[in-house]
Amino acid sequence: MxxxxxxxxxxxxxxxxxxxxxxxxxxxxxxxxxxxxxxxxxxxxxxxxxxxxxxxxxxxxxxxxxxxxxxxxxxxxxxxxxxxxxxxxxxxxxxxxxxxxxxxxxxxxxxxxxxxxxxxxxxxxxxxxxxxxxxxxxxxxxxxxxxxxxxxxxxxxxxxxxxxxxxxxxxxxxxxxxxxxxxxxxxxxxxxxxxxxxxxxxxxxxxxxxxxxxxxxxxxxxxxxxxxxxxxxxxxxxxxxxxxxxxxxxxxxxxxxxxxxxxxxxxxxxxxxxxxxxxxxxxxxxxxxxxxxxxxxxxxxxxxxxxxxxxxxxxxxxxxxxxxxxxxxxxxxxxxxxxxxxxxxxxxxxxxxxxxxxxxxxxxxxxxxxxxxxxxxxxxxxxxxxxxxxxxxxxxxxxxxxxxxxxxxxxxxxxxxxxxxxxxxxxxxxxxxxxDEDGYVTIVDRAKELIKYKGYQVAPAELEDLLLSHPAVADVAVIPVADEEAGEIPKACVVRAGDVSGEEIMRYVAERVAPQKKVRAVEFLEEIPKSASGKILRRFLVARERAASS
Missing domain, CATH: 3.40.50.12780 (ANL, N-terminal domain)
Structure with missing residues (x-):
């Protein structure tokens, strides 16, 4: 020092x-x-x-x-x-x-x-x-x-x-x-x-x-x-x-x-x-x-x-x-x-x-x-x-x-x-x-929805808009998943409107975004949880992901 x-x-x-x-x-x-x-x-x-x-x-x-x-x-x-x-x-x-x-x-x-x-x-x-x-x-x-x-x-x-x-x-x-x-x-x-x-x-x-x-x-x-x-x-x-x-x-x-x-x-x-x-x-x-x-x-x-x-x-x-x-x-x-x-x-x-x-x-x-x-x-x-x-x-x-x-x-x-x-x-x-009592701060979670991939900001809403343009995607929510190397990776929770694989979904996104924004995991769901006003209840999906990985 x-x-x-x-x-x-x-x-x-x-x-x-x-x-x-x-x-x-x-x-x-x-x-x-x-x-x-x-x-x-x-x-x-x-x-x-x-x-x-x-x-x-x-x-x-x-x-x-x-x-x-x-x-x-x-x-x-x-x-x-x-x-x-x-x-x-x-x-x-x-x-x-x-x-x-x-x-x-x-x-x-x-x-x-x-x-x-x-x-x-x-x-x-x-x-x-x-x-x-x-x-x-x-x-x-x-x-x-x-x-x-x-x-x-x-x-x-x-x-x-x-x-x-x-x-x-x-x-x-x-x-x-x-x-x-x-x-x-x-x-x-x-x-x-x-x-x-x-x-x-x-x-x-x-x-x-x-x-x-x-x-x-x-x-x-x-x-x-x-x-x-x-x-x-x-x-x-x-x-x-x-x-x-x-x-x-x-x-x-x-x-x-x-x-x-x-x-x-x-x-x-x-x-x-x-x-x-x-x-x-x-x-x-x-x-x-x-x-x-x-x-x-x-x-x-x-x-x-x-x-x-x-x-x-x-x-x-x-x-x-x-x-x-x-x-x-x-x-x-x-x-x-x-x-x-x-x-x-x-x-x-x-x-x-x-x-x-x-x-x-x-x-x-x-x-x-x-x-x-x-x-x-x-x-x-x-x-x-x-x-x-x-x-x-x-x-x-x-x-x-x-x-x-x-x-x-x-x-x-x-x-x-x-x-x-x-x-x-x-x-x-x-x-x-x-x-703490000395004013030192610990970040414990986020209220915002950004995903931090290797320090880069990835906005779920941007990826959701892109995925909804795919004809086989009926609905989608993008959430962060913990990753030891990257910090977090974007995961797409997808409701299908047609026959499509997770690999196709990831390739579709990768061809249209910068590398740090790529979707790196896909899960297919029957329904995306939403509030009465139609807002995605992302926290429920995140909590579900954490419980599954613990």
Whole structure:
């Protein structure tokens, strides 16, 4: 554990117990932060000092280095190039790429020019890409040569005006040429950029929220600056750290916590374009990675896979797991095998994303299964699902959070926004948890219907709509099934209208969705349980599944 982490652990308050507080609002045990009123790029890179010649990124497979100075200069030049093409306030740039150093350059450039990014999953289907591009109103598309053919196909169905590629490929503008366009006037200044950090959007990731189809989550410069300031105050990453970026930058966890948080700390980020266990282990060993931000399936691999014994992982100071619940047994097994502490954090796209972190050398062993207390300047309530009453320590209810990191809202969807963030600013997470007397939270269930497959959100309603388009499906409900490797997998409970097999059902879905959304189990039922109003009683199916597997 590094010095900052030890100092933080010692500073964690043990005197103030939430059971002693009369109000049912849980306050963070950490001192509040002041949110800098800066643009995102100024906050991360405004003053480089001695960092100018330090590696900001190392491309893992090749060892190619991009320094902090190169990152800032190239981002400013790309921003000027985008500005000459019309990008400004309200404009949207789409990025569809694996993790590369240039991903950060493009992400920063769009914000510097006053526009925002929408980040796309390269594994999405063409229809899913088209839907996000049209909903976000993106006019520029940045990708890599292997994805160019797909990019051109989806661009033809959207408002995309120009495609850029990292590298070079016929039929698209090289991103390097965009940078060159921005240096023609000899200026190294940043474009005029944003007007109001609290109002101007920086990024527009897509989330299913607590249910339903994906929606554009409007996150401002201030949202992300606030969240990085909040979790940085806990002392996670230091300037001499090497952070291995295996989590995708298109996901809010990789985008903000891994990529942006490490840059703010002045650390070095090693990028991996995809996850392969042995390549991942080799990169830890080669680059002496000190900090690992992971998801539960990778933690499981570290705990159990025999290949781990073939690599030197002694450089790792700590592992932080997020995006889905991590079982206590797996966390302890990973700790014992790797020889470092394993912690958990919690958040959601709508909160930029972090709201809770369990971190510090003195964190008690019995806290390892928790997501910790709220981060600085974040309040929490545990709200009874039936009565709406705010509960105290030990009570189980929906976790509500409030703080400067909470989204501006869902793009073009005021109804969904109002259903998720109430008039008092409370974000209703859809997860059920309980807080102990120290404010450490354990997530025990979910009120929302999302399935978490390897940390990815899978909306049952989306799969149900798709399955109902099959002529042999009369009715269907999709539920989560526990899986040791993936966390949860989608299972379809189907009422047949004709002759169809489970394999046919799974193939039908697989041909139409991204890999993480595939239905991986099918059960045929005579009837789907529903309420008087016609709503699927998913909890009965989930309880039935749990009873059958116990």
């Amino acid at each position: 590094n010095a900052a982490a030890r100092g933080l652990a010692a500073a964690l308050p043990r005197r103030r117990r939430f059971a002693d507080l009369p109000a049912m609002i849980f306050q963070s045990p950490h001192p509040p932060i002041t949110v800098p009123e800066q643009s995102f790029s100024d906050y991360l890179l405004g003053s480089l000092g001695e960092r100018r010649d330090k590696p900001a990124f190392i491309e893992g497979p090749s060892g190619r280095v991009v320094t902090y100075g190169q990152l800032r200069d190239q981002a400013r030049a790309a921003a000027r190039g985008l500005a000459t093409r019309g990008l400004g306030r309200g404009g949207v740039v789409a990025i569809c790429s694996p993790n590369l150093p240039e991903y950060a350059t493009a992400f920063l450039a769009a914000g510097m020019a006053g526009g925002c990014n929408t980040t796309l999953n390269p594994l999405s289907t063409d229809d899913e890409l088209v839907s996000q591009l049209n909903d976000s109103g993106a006019r520029w598309f940045i990708t890599v040569p292997p994805l160019l053919e797909r990019a051109r196909a989806v661009a033809a169905r959207t408002g995309i005006e120009e495609i850029f590629v990292f590298g070079a490929a016929e039929g698209a503008t090289a991103f390097a040429d965009l940078i060159a366009d921005g240096t023609k006037d000899g200026s190294d200044a940043e474009p005029a950029g944003i007007r109001d950090s609290a109002e101007d959007l920086l990024t527009l990731p897509y989330s299913s929220g607590t249910t339903g189809v994906s929606k554009g989550v409007m996150l401002t410069h201030r949202n992300l600056v606030a969240n990085i300031e909040q979790f940085s105050a806990i002392g996670l990453v230091e300037p001499d750290d090497v952070v291995l970026a295996v989590l995708p930058f298109f996901h809010i966890y990789g985008m903000v916590v891994v990529m942006s948080g490490a840059l703010k700390a002045g650390a070095t980020v090693v990028t991996m374009p995809r996850f392969d266990l042995e390549e991942f282990l080799g990169a830890i060993q080669q680059y002496r990675a000190t900090c690992l931000y992971l998801v539960p399936p990778i933690v499981l691999g570290l705990a159990k896979h025999p290949a781990v014994d073939d690599y030197d992982l002694s450089s790792v100071n700590w592992i932080m797991s997020g995006a889905a619940p991590l079982g206590e047994e797996i966390a302890l097994a990973c700790q014992d095998r790797i020889g470092c502490r394993v912690f958990q954090g919690y958040g959601l796209t709508e909160a930029s994303p972090v709201t809770h972190v369990c971190f510090g050398e003195s964190v008690d062993a019995d806290k390892i299964g928790t997501i910790g207390p709220t981060i600085p300047s974040t309040e929490m309530m545990i709200v009874d699902l039936e009565s709406g009453e705010a509960l105290g320590p030990g009570g189980e209810g929906e976790v509500w959070v409030r703080g400067p990191q909470v989204m501006k809202g869902y793009l073009g969807n005021p109804e969904a926004t109002a259903a998720t963030v109430d008039a008092e600013g409370w974000l209703h997470t859809g997860d059920v948890g309980r807080a």
